[in-house]
Amino acid sequence: MLDKLDLTKTTDETKYEAALEEYKDRLGVLQRTLREKKIPTMIVIEGWNASGITMAVHEIVHALDPRGYTLYKTDKPTEEERVHPFLWRFWLRIPPRGRITIFARSWYTRVIAEESHKPSWEKSLKGRARQINTFERQLADDGTVIMKFFLHITKAEQKSRLEGREGNPLTACLVTPSIWNLHHHYDDALPVFDDFIQKTDTPYAPWTLVEATDRKYAILKVYATIIKTLEKRCEAAEDGKTRKQKPLEMAKPKKSPVKRHSHPDKVLTKEELQETLSQLQVEMLELHYLLFKRRIPLIIVYEGWDAAGKGGNITRVTRFMNPLGYYVVPVAAPTEHEKELHYLRRFIQYFPIGGDIAIFDRSWYGRVLVERVEKICPEPDWQRAYQEINEMEEEFVYSSRGGIVKFWLEISKEEQLKRFNERASDPKKVYKITEEDWRNREKWDQYNEAVDEMLARTSTEIAPWTVVESDDKWFARVKALRTIIAAAHRLL
Amino acid sequence: MLDKLDLTKTTDETKYEAALEEYKDRLGVLQRTLREKKIPTMIVIEGWNASGITMAVHEIVHALDPRGYTLYKTDKPTEEERVHPFLWRFWLRIPPRGRITIFARSWYTRVIAEESHKPSWEKSLKGRARQINTFERQLADDGTVIMKFFLHITKAEQKSRLEGREGNPLTACLVTPSIWNLHHHYDDALPVFDDFIQKTDTPYAPWTLVEATDRKYAILKVYATIIKTLEKRCEAAEDGKTRKQKPLEMAKPKKSPVKRHSHPDKVLTKEELQETLSQLQVEMLELHYLLFKRRIPLIIVYEGWDAAGKGGNITRVTRFMNPLGYYVVPVAAPTEHEKELHYLRRFIQYFPIGGDIAIFDRSWYGRVLVERVEKICPEPDWQRAYQEINEMEEEFVYSSRGGIVKFWLEISKEEQLKRFNERASDPKKVYKITEEDWRNREKWDQYNEAVDEMLARTSTEIAPWTVVESDDKWFARVKALRTIIAAAHRLL
Numbered sequence: 001m002l003d004k005l006d007l008t009k010t011t012d013e014t015k016y017e018a019a020l021e022e023y024k025d026r027l028g029v030l031q032r033t034l035r036e037k038k039i040p041t042m043i044v045i046e047g048w049n050a051s052g053i054t055m056a057v058h059e060i061v062h063a064l065d066p067r068g069y070t071l072y073k074t075d076k077p078t079e080e081e082r083v084h085p086f087l088w089r090f091w092l093r094i095p096p097r098g099r100i101t102i103f104a105r106s107w108y109t110r111v112i113a114e115e116s117h118k119p120s121w122e123k124s125l126k127g128r129a130r131q132i133n134t135f136e137r138q139l140a141d142d143g144t145v146i147m148k149f150f151l152h153i154t155k156a157e158q159k160s161r162l163e164g165r166e167g168n169p170l171t172a173c174l175v176t177p178s179i180w181n182l183h184h185h186y187d188d189a190l191p192v193f194d195d196f197i198q199k200t201d202t203p204y205a206p207w208t209l210v211e212a213t214d215r216k217y218a219i220l221k222v223y224a225t226i227i228k229t230l231e232k233r234c235e236a237a238e239d240g241k242t243r244k245q246k247p248l249e250m251a252k253p254k255k256s257p258v259k260r261h262s263h264p265d266k267v268l269t270k271e272e273l274q275e276t277l278s279q280l281q282v283e284m285l286e287l288h289y290l291l292f293k294r295r296i297p298l299i300i301v302y303e304g305w306d307a308a309g310k311g312g313n314i315t316r317v318t319r320f321m322n323p324l325g326y327y328v329v330p331v332a333a334p335t336e337h338e339k340e341l342h343y344l345r346r347f348i349q350y351f352p353i354g355g356d357i358a359i360f361d362r363s364w365y366g367r368v369l370v371e372r373v374e375k376i377c378p379e380p381d382w383q384r385a386y387q388e389i390n391e392m393e394e395e396f397v398y399s400s401r402g403g404i405v406k407f408w409l410e411i412s413k414e415e416q417l418k419r420f421n422e423r424a425s426d427p428k429k430v431y432k433i434t435e436e437d438w439r440n441r442e443k444w445d446q447y448n449e450a451v452d453e454m455l456a457r458t459s460t461e462i463a464p465w466t467v468v469e470s471d472d473k474w475f476a477r478v479k480a481l482r483t484i485i486a487a488a489h490r491l492l
Numbered sequence: 493m494l495d496k497l498d499l500t501k502t503t504d505e506t507k508y509e510a511a512l513e514e515y516k517d518r519l520g521v522l523q524r525t526l527r528e529k530k531i532p533t534m535i536v537i538e539g540w541n542a543s544g545i546t547m548a549v550h551e552i553v554h555a556l557d558p559r560g561y562t563l564y565k566t567d568k569p570t571e572e573e574r575v576h577p578f579l580w581r582f583w584l585r586i587p588p589r590g591r592i593t594i595f596a597r598s599w600y601t602r603v604i605a606e607e608s609h610k611p612s613w614e615k616s617l618k619g620r621a622r623q624i625n626t627f628e629r630q631l632a633d634d635g636t637v638i639m640k641f642f643l644h645i646t647k648a649e650q651k652s653r654l655e656g657r658e659g660n661p662l663t664a665c666l667v668t669p670s671i672w673n674l675h676h677h678y679d680d681a682l683p684v685f686d687d688f689i690q691k692t693d694t695p696y697a698p699w700t701l702v703e704a705t706d707r708k709y710a711i712l713k714v715y716a717t718i719i720k721t722l723e724k725r726c727e728a729a730e731d732g733k734t735r736k737q738k739p740l741e742m743a744k745p746k747k748s749p750v751k752r753h754s755h756p757d758k759v760l761t762k763e764e765l766q767e768t769l770s771q772l773q774v775e776m777l778e779l780h781y782l783l784f785k786r787r788i789p790l791i792i793v794y795e796g797w798d799a800a801g802k803g804g805n806i807t808r809v810t811r812f813m814n815p816l817g818y819y820v821v822p823v824a825a826p827t828e829h830e831k832e833l834h835y836l837r838r839f840i841q842y843f844p845i846g847g848d849i850a851i852f853d854r855s856w857y858g859r860v861l862v863e864r865v866e867k868i869c870p871e872p873d874w875q876r877a878y879q880e881i882n883e884m885e886e887e888f889v890y891s892s893r894g895g896i897v898k899f900w901l902e903i904s905k906e907e908q909l910k911r912f913n914e915r916a917s918d919p920k921k922v923y924k925i926t927e928e929d930w931r932n933r934e935k936w937d938q939y940n941e942a943v944d945e946m947l948a949r950t951s952t953e954i955a956p957w958t959v960v961e962s963d964d965k966w967f968a969r970v971k972a973l974r975t976i977i978a979a980a981h982r983l984l
Contacts, residue, residue, distance in 0.1 A: 025920075032923060058815045062807065066820035066853060073816045078571045104816060170781040289662040315554065323550045324565045324596060328558035335829060361558060428517075431524060 001209060002152050002194050010214040023223040024063035030230045031068050031100065037237045038097035038340075040144040043226065044106045047151025048186075049179050050161040051212045052219075056151065057104045059219050060226070069100040074109060083353040085399030086110070086128070087135050091348045094139060096340035107132055108148075108196070116192055125192070129199035131399075134391050140204035141384060142342045145233050148205060149222055150197060151212040155186040258455040262412040264469045264479075273474035277316060280481045285320040287488040288357070292325050295354030296491050297402035300484060301363045304409025305447075306437045307419040308470045313409065314359055316477040317484065326357035331366065343367055343377075343385075344392055351396060364389055368454050373446045386457040393463040403491045404463035405484055408455060409470040413444055493701060494644050494686050502706040515715040516555040522722045523560050523592065529729045530589035530832075532636040535718065536598045539643025540678075541671050542653040543704045544711075548643065549596045551711050552718070561592040566601060575845040577891030578602070578620070579627050583840045586631060588832035599624055600640075600688070608684055617684070621691035623891075626883050632696035633876060634834045637725050640697060641714055642689060643704040647678040750947040754904040756961045756971075765966035769808060772973045777812040779980040780849070784817050787846030788983050789894035792976060793855045796901025797939075798929045799911040800962045805901065806851055808969040809976065818849035823858065835859055835869075835877075836884055843888060856881055860946050865938045878949040885955040895983045896955035897976055900947065901962040905936055 011019075034041055043060070045053050061071060072093055081089040087107060095101035111132070115124040136146055153161070162183060165171040182189070201207045208225045212218040268276075291298060300317075302310045318326060329350045338346045344364060352358035367385040371377035377385075393404050411419075420441070423433040440447070459465040466483045470476040503511075526533055535552070537545050553563060564585055573581040579599060587593035603624070607616040628638055645653070654675060657663040674681070693699045700717045704710040760768075783790060792809075794802045810818060821842045830838045836856060844850035859877040863869035869877075885896050903911075912933070915925040932939070951957040958975045962968035 054814060054816055061815050062811070065803075065822075066806075067822040067824070071815060071819065080570050080572075170778055173785060286662055293665060311557075314558075319554070322546060323553050323563060324546055327563065330557075330559040332559065337827060337829065 001198060002150075002190060005152055005209055005211050007152065007154055007157075007211050007213045009211045009217050011216040011220055013216070016216040016220065019220050020059070020223070023220070023227060026227050026231075027060075027063040027223070028065070030227065030234065031064055033234045034100065034230065035068055035098040037234065039233060039237060040095040040097050040139075040142075040340075041100040041230065042095055042139065042144055042146045043100065043102045044108070044146070044148040045102065045104055045151070045222075046106060046108050046149065047210070047212060048153055048158055049182060050158050050165070051151035051153045052215055053104055053151060055215060056149070056219055056222050057102060060102060060222070064100065068098070069102060070095070071102045071104065074103055074105040074107075077110070080353075084351070085396065086114075087131060087395070087399075088348065088351065090135070091345055094342055094345060095144065096337070097143070098340070107135075108200070112189070112192065112196065116189070121192075125196055126199070129196060131395060132200050133202055133205075134395070136200075136202065136205035138344070138388055138391070139342060141388075144342075145229060146205035147226060147229055148200075148207045149210050149225070150193070150207060151210045151218060153212050155183070157213055158183055158186065258408075258459050258465050258467055260408070260410050260451070260455070260467050261469050262410045262415060263471045264475045268475065270474050273472075273478050276478050277474070277481065280478065280485060281316075281320040283485055284317070284481060284488075285322075287485060287492070288321050288325060290492055291357070291488060292322075292355040294492065297352035297354050297400050298357045298484075298488065298491070299352060299396065299402065299404045300357065300359045301365070301404070301406040302359065302361050302409065303363060303365050303369070303407065304468075304470065305411050305416055306440055307416050307423070307433075308409035308411045309473050309476060310361055310409055312473060313407075313468075313470075313477050313480050314361060317481050318359070321357065325355060326359060327352075328359045328361055331360060331362035344388065348392070351400075352402070354400065354402075364392070365454060365458070368458075369447065369450050370440075372450050373443055386454075389458055390460055390463075393458075393460065397462045403487050405487045406459075406463060406465045407480055407483070408451065408465055408467050409476060410467050411470045413441075415471045416441065493690060494642075494682060497644055497701055497703050499644065499646055499649070499703050499705045501703045501709050503708040503712055505708070508708040508712065511712050512551070512715070515712070515719060518719050518723075519552075519555040519715070520557070522719065522726065523556055525726045526592065526722065527560055527590040529726065531725060531729060532587040532589050532631075532634075533592040533722065534587055534631065534636055534638045535592065535594045536600070536638070536640040537594065537596055537643070537714075538598060538600050538641065539702070539704060540645055540650055541674060542650050542657070543643035543645045544707055545596055545643060547707060548641070548711055548714050549594060552594060552714070556592065560590070561594060562587070563594045563596065566595055566597040566599075569602070576843070577887065578606075579623060579887070579891075580840065580843065582627070583837055586834055586837060587636065588829070589635070590832070599627075600692070604681070604684065604688065608681070613684075617688055618691070621688060623887060624692050625694055625697075626887070628692075628694065628697035630836070630880055630883070631834060633880075636834075637721060638697035639718060639721055640692075640699045641702050641717070642685070642699060643702045643710060645704050647675070649705055650675055650678065750900075750951050750957050750959055752900070752902050752943070752947070752959050753961050754902045754907065755963045756967045760967065762966050765964075765970050768970050769966070769973065772970065772977060773808075773812040775977055776809070776973060776980075777814075779977060779984070780813050780817060782984055783849070783980060784814070784847040786984065789844040789846050789892050790849045790976075790980065790983070791844060791888065791894065791896045792849065792851045793857070793896070793898040794851065794853050794901065795855060795857050795861070795899065796960070796962065797903050797908055798932055799908050799915070799925075800901035800903045801965050801968055802853055802901055804965060805899075805960075805962075805969050805972050806853060809973050810851065813849065817847060818851060819844075820851045820853055823852060823854035836880065840884070843892075844894070846892065846894075856884070857946060857950070860950075861939065861942050862932075864942050865935055878946075881950055882952055882955075885950075885952065889954045895979050897979045898951075898955060898957045899972055899975070900943065900957055900959050901968060902959050903962045905933075907963045908933065 045056055047053050057071065061069065070093075077089060090107050093101060093103075111125065111128045115121050115128060118124055140146055162175050162179065166175045197207050197209070208221070210218050210221050302314060304310055314328060318328070327350075329347075331347075334343070334346060347360070347364045350358055350360075367377060367389070368382050372379075372382045396402060397404060420433055420437060423429040455465050455467070466479075468476045468479050468483075537548055539545050549563065553561065562585075569581060582599050585593060585595075603617065603620045607613050607620060610616055632638055654667050654671065658667045689699050689701075700713070702710050702713050794806060796802055806820060810820070819842075821839075823839075826835070826838060839852070839856045842850055842852075859869060859881070860874050864871075864874045888894060889896060912925055912929060915921040947957050947959070958971075960968045960971050960975075
């Protein structure tokens with residue numbers, strides 16, 4: 001594709017000045033419309049070294065109100081970013097609704113920089129393209145407008161620009177040996193870029209290739225594309241078509257539906273269970289050291305009925321873990337700021353790095369449980385969530401070589417009533433029970449249906465659900481810890 | 493101080509179990525009270541290697557509801573943290589109101605690790621102690637309860653514990669050569685710790701020295717101190733004495749009050765000014781490269797009357813800056829989350845690293861302007877803010893070797909009215925004017941008084957205010973840019 005571009009295209013000064021003036025005004029207006037309509041926008045500027053990325057960014061941001069955009073220059077990852085999966089740091093930087101995020105270089109540059117020198121680079125790049133397409137599709141499905149630009153110049157043009165920079169004392173130090181090295185590999189890189197661009201050119205996040213020999217031509221092309229795309233989206237928003245709602249290809253559950261029981265088959269005494277638990281806690285302590293030593297991360301998800309005993313279960317399971325190597329993420333309703341972002345972002349942010357155990361006390365499954373039942377989230381959105389969640393979990397396991405253990409704590413409706421009443425009548429526990437718990441209880445059947453569907457559609461091979469029969473709290477604790485220990489053994 | 497501790501103290505098992513049970517219950521209750529009363533709490537656990545920091549943290553967090561605490565293990569700073577001033581990363585981690593933040597090691601360990609091997613370590617440590625005391629006092633003044641613990645063991649005890657860990661295959665890898673190295677320097681470190689603890693033992697953030705030979709004794713002492721301190725604070729809160737309000741030692745303005753004029757003395761034509769501006773923009777471009785090359789950060793603050801032209805001024809000033817090397821921080825009302833934190837934190841977060849220019853479009857001075865006039869902030873709080881702001885700016889300049897330029901954009905009341913009317917009658921500008929602007933205008937005199945006091949009390953040698961006569965917009969742009977250029981020259 002890149003070799004088909006006509007790099008001799010130019011724009012004359014008069015036409016340029018006039019067009020630029022007009023475009024800036026239109027982009028200013030568009031920015032306010034995007035804010036009103038709460039549309040998130042992502043602009044990615046990529047290209048060769050010295051192709052004019054900085055200059056293009058410069059012209060765009062000068063038309064924008066600083067209150068509504070963020071600019072990220074993508075450089076080498078920091079240590080913290082390096083120990084997380086590749087896309088983690090970009091998930092943390094997705095645009096909130098109504099805002100524009102501009103990436104001066106992005107995941108594309110990083111992929112090429114980090115993968116293209118590996119012996120198996122073709123396979124790596126294919127894997128990365130798949131990850132990137134999933135990332136971009138998830139954002140687009142959530143309403144994000146994504147525009148990607150690649151600024152193209154010839155090898156000769158690049159050489160002449162680099163030499164020009166070297167000749168200026170102010171910019172000379174920017175032209176490092178590694179930039180010259182990349183220049184010398186221009187011909188090797190061209191087909192790699194080309195292939196990668198093709199693999200990631202999708203209807204929801206298309207590439208625009210920009211002939212960048214002439215600065216003015218390039219800037220106007222970037223501007224015109226941004227304006228056309230945004231005007232189209234804003235018009236669609238007028239017609240109420242703010243979101244892409246294409247029919248989904250559903251991920252098939254990899255197992256037959258998970259059966260739920262609230263009461264264990266095998267009856268053991270409390271003393272027997274406590275004794276077993278103590279032994280398992282010691283075993284867990286040792287396994288935790290090994291996970292830490294081998295830098296393996298583990299996610300543990302707790303979902304379950306109100307009063308099923310999630311908190312107590314977590315306390316027992318972590319009793320002998322090293323607190324510097326695990327953390328509990330208590331999940332409440334999203335904050336105002338979190339509501340402006342893709343719902344998965346607030347969880348991804350807390351994903352563990354190698355050696356850490358992250359325990360989610362409630363989780364992203366809220367999307368297909370409370371948000372579904374309480375109609376907080378429109379049906380197409382939670383319907384789509386099953387696939388998105390499976391993709392996110394797969395991405396974590398694949399990228400971090402970690403494990404995911406998911407618990408559904410099942411209790412009977414009678415047992416829940418008993419526990420609610422106990423809480424209500426015990427001054428030391430009364431704070432644990434709220435009006436909301438009673439309201440949720442009234443919707444037991446609806447929740448039941450949502451739980452069934454969740455277990456059926458998100459119990460995958462890499463991240464299966466475990467139903468924990470929790471009418472007997474001590475049994476539940478033993479079963480949970482035993483499941484975690486088994487998962488840890490498989491990971492080691 | 494440390495050598496006065498009786499390290500033979502112990503607690504027997506029966507007493508320990510009973511006391512622990514009781515303490516856990518009380519701490520659980522206290523945590524809910526802190527949340528209700530919105531009291532932020534900071535617990536710092538420091539001590540020798542192998543003194544039991546992890547274990548103490550372990551016992552504390554197990555009594556807490558995970559929804560209300562955060563645990564930070566302080567390790568070597570990341571790259572991002574390293575290029576910021578020393579306390580920056582801890583500012584980002586201060587507890588929000590109603591929450592507990594526990595630091596397993598903290599700024600103290602970092603100071604010793606980073607400073608004590610320098611040739612001028614005694615002077616460095618003294619400087620650090622001053623910075624830390626300011627940091628802790630500012631948090632305490634804002635209502636934060638701060639408790640600091642140092643876990644003390646003898647050299648012999650440390651040796652025996654390290655050998656114990658080495659003998660266990662699970663923990664052997666945790667005992668690194670550098671830990672042994674530190675052990676061999678125990679006797680050198682003791683007086684350094686001792687001195688540093690004394691320098692930072694303040695009424696608002698006292699140290700508790702803990703005899704840590706006996707694990708049980710140490711844990712009970714930590715627990716008892718936390719509970720006693722928090723119970724006292726909760727009781728004080730009952731009496732309405734939630735915040736420390738001691739009389740302040742006021743920072744004296746280092747200059748005579750800054751004079752304000754809205755109109756320039758010297759009248760130049762628009763064309764002359766535009767010509768000058770173009771020349772200055774080119775000069776700025778070059779200076780920006782040099783600042784970048786020498787890794788010098790610069791903060792530029794814009795304050796001024798509504799419609800004084802802040803936005804337009806910023807656009808002209810940045811016209812030829814490299815967008816990858818500067819950013820504009822538009823300051824609006826704090827979010828709900830930001831309101832839960834010390835008001836300075838949301839600005840410190842955006843402070844520039846070496847080579848970056850951060851332009852604040854409105855700033856922390858909102859505390860002594862809008863928050864004062866609109867009575868959003870109680871008088872003792874904004875009165876205290878002058879000193880806090882001076883301290884923060886001094887800390888930035890001192891730690892980052894950077895510069896601060898502060899602009900007050902002055903216009904006359906008549907000029908403001910003219911601009912308001914222009915905006916209201918121009919469909920392209922009408923979005924810029926709101927009801928709030930008119931309301932603020934009615935309080936012109938009160939704002940005037942606040943501005944006078946702000947200029948008088950926060951124009952310091954290291955961060956002086958520049959009044960920019962802005963009735964003439966082009967004059968204002970030239971003056972602002974000229975001031976920035978002069979400041980940059982002084983920094984280079």
